[in-house]
Amino acid sequence: MTMTMEFERIRGVKAAPLPEMYTSGHRTCQGCDSALNCRYVAKAAGPRSIVLGATGCMYVANTSYYSTPWAIPWMHTQLGATGSAVLGVAVSLKVQMRKGKIKNEPINVIGIGGDGGVADMGLSAVSATLTWPEYDSLIVMYDNESYANTGVQVSCQTPYGAHTTFSPVGTVKPIMHKRWKKNTAAMMAAGHPECRYVASACTAYPVDLMNKVRRALSISGPTFVAILCPCPKGWDFDPRYSHEMGEMACKSGMWANWEMEDGKLTFQTPTSGIIKGMVQRMPVADYLLRQGRFDHLRKEDFDHIQKQLDKIWGEWGIPAILPFKVAEGELA
Amino acid sequence: MAVYAVEITNRGVYQYNLGRRISRDVVLAARKMGRVGVAFGRYSDSPERNGIPMKWFAVIAENNDELEEQMAKYYPEVVDAAIVLDDTLLKGVESWSWDGLHPVNERVKEKGVMIVVSDQSHDELLKDVHTKDLPYKLITIPGEASFSGMWIIRDDKSEARIMGALAAALPDMISPDAVQQIFKDKADQDAAARAAKQMVTRVVEPGEGNPAEPYRYELPVWQDLTEYGIAVVGMGKGGGYHGGKEGYEPTRSTTFRKHLSRTFRPMTNFDACTQTRDCWLNCPDEAYNVTPDGFFETDYGACSGCGKCAEVCPEKIIVMVPESEFEDEASVYEMWKKDKAAYKKFFDEKSAKGWFAGQLVGPHGYVRKGQYEEEIKKKGIK
Numbered sequence: 065m066t067m068t069m070e071f072e073r074i075r076g077v078k079a080a081p082l083p084e085m086y087t088s089g090h091r092t093c094q095g096c097d098s099a100l101n102c103r104y105v106a107k108a109a110g111p112r113s114i115v116l117g118a119t120g121c122m123y124v125a126n127t128s129y130y131s132t133p134w135a136i137p138w139m140h141t142q143l144g145a146t147g148s149a150v151l152g153v154a155v156s157l158k159v160q161m162r163k164g165k166i167k168n169e170p171i172n173v174i175g176i177g178g179d180g181g182v183a184d185m186g187l188s189a190v191s192a193t194l195t196w197p198e199y200d201s202l203i204v205m206y207d208n209e210s211y212a213n214t215g216v217q218v219s220c221q222t223p224y225g226a227h228t229t230f231s232p233v234g235t236v237k238p239i240m241h242k243r244w245k246k247n248t249a250a251m252m253a254a255g256h257p258e259c260r261y262v263a264s265a266c267t268a269y270p271v272d273l274m275n276k277v278r279r280a281l282s283i284s285g286p287t288f289v290a291i292l293c294p295c296p297k298g299w300d301f302d303p304r305y306s307h308e309m310g311e312m313a314c315k316s317g318m319w320a321n322w323e324m325e326d327g328k329l330t331f332q333t334p335t336s337g338i339i340k341g342m343v344q345r346m347p348v349a350d351y352l353l354r355q356g357r358f359d360h361l362r363k364e365d366f367d368h369i370q371k372q373l374d375k376i377w378g379e380w381g382i383p384a385i386l387p388f389k390v391a392e393g394e395l396a
Numbered sequence: 397m398a399v400y401a402v403e404i405t406n407r408g409v410y411q412y413n414l415g416r417r418i419s420r421d422v423v424l425a426a427r428k429m430g431r432v433g434v435a436f437g438r439y440s441d442s443p444e445r446n447g448i449p450m451k452w453f454a455v456i457a458e459n460n461d462e463l464e465e466q467m468a469k470y471y472p473e474v475v476d477a478a479i480v481l482d483d484t485l486l487k488g489v490e491s492w493s494w495d496g497l498h499p500v501n502e503r504v505k506e507k508g509v510m511i512v513v514s515d516q517s518h519d520e521l522l523k524d525v526h527t528k529d530l531p532y533k534l535i536t537i538p539g540e541a542s543f544s545g546m547w548i549i550r551d552d553k554s555e556a557r558i559m560g561a562l563a564a565a566l567p568d569m570i571s572p573d574a575v576q577q578i579f580k581d582k583a584d585q586d587a588a589a590r591a592a593k594q595m596v597t598r599v600v601e602p603g604e605g606n607p608a609e610p611y612r613y614e615l616p617v618w619q620d621l622t623e624y625g626i627a628v629v630g631m632g633k634g635g636g637y638h639g640g641k642e643g644y645e646p647t648r649s650t651t652f653r654k655h656l657s658r659t660f661r662p663m664t665n666f667d668a669c670t671q672t673r674d675c676w677l678n679c680p681d682e683a684y685n686v687t688p689d690g691f692f693e694t695d696y697g698a699c700s701g702c703g704k705c706a707e708v709c710p711e712k713i714i715v716m717v718p719e720s721e722f723e724d725e726a727s728v729y730e731m732w733k734k735d736k737a738a739y740k741k742f743f744d745e746k747s748a749k750g751w752f753a754g755q756l757v758g759p760h761g762y763v764r765k766g767q768y769e770e771e772i773k774k775k776g777i778k
Contacts, residue, residue: 077673082644087631087682088698089649094657094760095702100680111633127628131651133682135631270677296702302760304703304716307678356762 068200069112069170071278074271081107090133092125095303097267097293097310098206099125102133102176104267105204108274109281111136113172114157116150118181119143121213122206143181146203147189150175151286154199172281175203179221180211182290183248190288194256197285202277205248205288208295216298220246223318224372225365226357228298233360244372249290250385253324261287263323265332267294268310272332276323283325292319300356312351315343317373320384329382339383348373400426400456400569401472402562405489405500406481408441408448410543414481414554415452421559421578422454428574431456432463438471440493449489456569474505477566479558482541483514486524488610496612499526501605506530509565511558511595513537518598527605535597537561553587560588561595642688648698654681655725658701659760660716660750662694665743666732668713675705675714687729696725703760707753715743717750 074080085106092099098121106113115138117123123140126133141149154173161168175190182190182205190203210228211217218230223245227233231240253262261283265273273291280287294309296302301309313319314334321332330336337343349366352358361369381389402422406415416437423433433456441450453471457463466472480486480500488497501510507530514521514536521534542554556579563572572592579585621627637643664675669691676684676692683699684692694705706714732739 077677080673080677082686084634084646084682087634087646087648088654088695089631089652090681091652091654092680094680094700095704096680100678103680103682129651130625130628131649132628132630133649135633135647137630296760300762302703302763304707304760305763306680306702307704307708353765354763359762359765 067170068282068284069110069172071108071282073278074108074274077271080271080274081110083107083111085109085111085113085135086133087135088133089131090126091128091131092121093295093297093303095296095306096121096125097306098122098178098208098212098295099133100270100306101204101206101267101273101291101293102126104270104273105174105176105277106134106136108277109136109172109174112170113137113174114153115139116141116146116153116173116175118146118149118175118177118186119213120178120181120211121208122176122178124213141175144185145189146175146177146181146186147191147193150201150203151193151196151199154201158199173201174281175201177203177205178211178213179205179207179209179219179248181205183207183221183246184219187248191252191255194252194259194286194288197258197260199286200284202280202287202289204277205290206293207248207290208293208298209245210295210298212295212298221248224369225361227300227360228357238360238362239365247385249288249322252288252290253329254386256286258285259288260285261323261325263289264291264319265289265321266292266310266314266319268307268314269321269333272321279323279325298357300359301354305354309351309354312346312354315346316348316351317345317377317384318348318351322385329385335384338377345373345377398458398568399462399466400566401466401475402454402456402477402479402569403472403475403503404452404454404479404481405449405485406452407485407541407543408444408450408492409446409546411481411541412444412450412546413544413549414542415450417549417555418479418481418558419452419454421555421575422562422570423456424578425559425563425570425574426454426456428577429571431458432460433457434463434467436471438491441491445492448492449485450491451489472503474508475503476505476508476569477562478504478508478510479562480510480512481554481558482543483512483516483521483524484541486512486521488526495615497610499528499610501525501528501532504528504530504532507532509533509535511535511537511561511565513539513541513554513558515539518596522600522605525600525605526610527603527607528600529602531599531601533565533597534600535561535565535595537591537595553584556584556587557591557594560591563588564592564595565597637685637687640688644686646682646685648695653697654700655697658699658719660701660703661696661699661719661722662701662703662705662714663717663728663743663746663750664692664694665713665715665747666691666729667736667740668711670711672710674708674710678704678708680704685729691729693727693729696727706751709753712753715747715750715752717746721746721749 086103160166249264263276294306321335377383404415419435423435426433435454438451544550563575632647634646
């Protein structure tokens with residue numbers, strides 16, 4: 065029946081399309097990369113798209129008091145319902161096209177949820193959507209590493225040691241959040257055999273991000289893209305550095321840029337350089353020391369995080385993605 | 397292709413089980429004739445309330461494909477037979493979660509039947525039943541309405557009698573034989589056969605009945621919700637620079653401008669600009685217009701002054717100048733375009749008070765560990 069949209073690959077900043085499908089009118093913070101992420105996703109997807117947004121910053125800040133930045137249709141969904149809403153809209157479009165009630169043409173269905181809406185509360189619905197190969201949809205997670213909208217509470221995407229409302233810093237116990245960040249994109253890629261495309265990107269690399277969104281939309285069936293969006297409010301840094309912060313997250317190995325298409329895994333800048341050993345990972349302390357949320361960390365804490373990262377990049381079955389490998393002697 | 401639909405209207409809870417059993421009996425009888433069917437209640441009646449009218453449906457088709465096509469509807473639009481289990485329901489149905497008053501015969505199709513359990517005469521009944529544009533048959537089965545409760549059934553053979561009458565009225569849909577087969581009890585079989593003889597039929601001509609207009613109200617559609625801000629008109633898709641054909645200018649919000657977030661504003665040194673586009677692409681507030689000659693003009697109405705453009709510019713030619721230096725939001729691009737020498741003077745004057753990329757005099761907060769202590773020490777605050 066319907067086919068997915070064909071897109072031209074964006075080659076460089078100068079080839080980025082001009083039209084804004086997500087424009088001004090959003091009440092986000094200065095330097096908000098989550099809003100920038102919405103702009104990139106909408107820009108890459110183009111005018112024939114429908115966006116479903118879970119509760120979160122990108123719902124509240126985008127729809128307050130008669131304002132909207134969206135030039136394409138957008139609808140709010142419940143915090144845990146990103147996956148269900150996306151699937152429902154994709155099914156509905158397919159049925160209406162089959163019955164001839166609407167024109168048979170490719171329409172992008174995109175669900176945008178935060179780390180709370182996708183990796184925490186909405187996980188089951190997103191996971192369920194990724195098991196329906198006959199409906200074309202894209203779920204985008206903008207990962208700002210906390211429930212930033214409600215006042216920066218811990219989510220399962222919050223990195224080890226971060227200061228949040230739920231992990232206040234004390235003098236005796238400076239670190240109250242001791243869980244390691246969940247690797248949601250890798251979980252989606254590993255756990256959904258019929259999901260043909262999963263990618264991980266960062267707003268500091270906009271061309272890569274937009275190409276990943278386009279690739280995801282042009283592939284049939286459900287797709288998933290996780291995007292790291294530095295949050296000046298929750299991470300506590302000067303908003304002018306949100307681009308640099310994203311770059312440092314990738315260069316230090318706290319985030320990895322990769323894509324999995326039909327079972328083939330590839331890495332993108334700057335992760336590809338790290339994987340190939342052409343670039344050294346920058347010391348993670350350089351990244352952490354630039355953020356107020358890690359201001360309380362001591363020397364031994366930086367060492368601990370660095371050690372964990374060295375393990376993730378040096379010992380994992382697939383660096384930064386798969387923590388295990390087959391034990392020696394198990395395979396013939 | 398033969399598709400049949402039956403609707404059963406009953407009093408909520410008192411006749412809940414009777415209505416449900418009849419709808420299932422219709423399907424069972426159809427299966428005896430080699431057809432398929434499905435019996436279901438109206439979703440919006442659930443949960444049922446004592447006394448409040450409610451409905452059950454049975455849909456019958458020749459094969460599964462036909463049945464599935466019918467099931468795509470919320471419930472049948474027209475029915476071959478409407479069964480009314482209590483004659484007081486003839487005044488109309490006002491469901492607890494439905495709009496206005498709906499006549500009991502609303503969905504009966506042309507030459508369809510309406511079966512009512514009642515001791516009243518047809519003329520008495522037609523005083524209540526709303527008029528219809530199509531002719532249909534009104535059938536009465538003498539007897540009182542059978543009321544029971546949520547759990548215990550009153551076994552007064554109403555179920556069998558209605559099934560018997562339905563088969564007699566529409567033998568193509570379910571045959572009397574099939575009805576005899578679904579009842580195992582001899583008393584039920586007799587009651588069904590007896591009802592076929594007891595029932596009284598009369599054709600109701602168009603216009604016959606209660607002429608009163610059933611009350612309705614206008615349901616809001618989604619466009620009406622714009623009034624309450626639940627649905628908001630989307631933004632425009634933008635166009636050429638200042639309405640022209642070249643360049644690009646996104647649509648700006650008329651309800652929220654964001655410019656009051658600003659403590660510093662960016663100023664571009666257009667003379668040194670190499671048009672790398674990074675300021676435009678990295679702006680989280682879509683504040684940059686693309687001019688026809690390929691420059692990037694800040695819209696000071698949309699700019700929140702985060703300073704990202706100054707940081708990402710590879711040429712480091714964007715300066716963040718304190719907002720207090722400016723009186724208005726006039727475009728500096730236009731100033732530059734008009735008089736480049738005057739703009740250079742203006743830019744040098746303003747940029748002396750601002751900061752370029754990489755200068756660690758941050759206006760908005762945390763830059764690195766120990767920064768605040770250093771600043772306080774430097775200023776000599778104790």
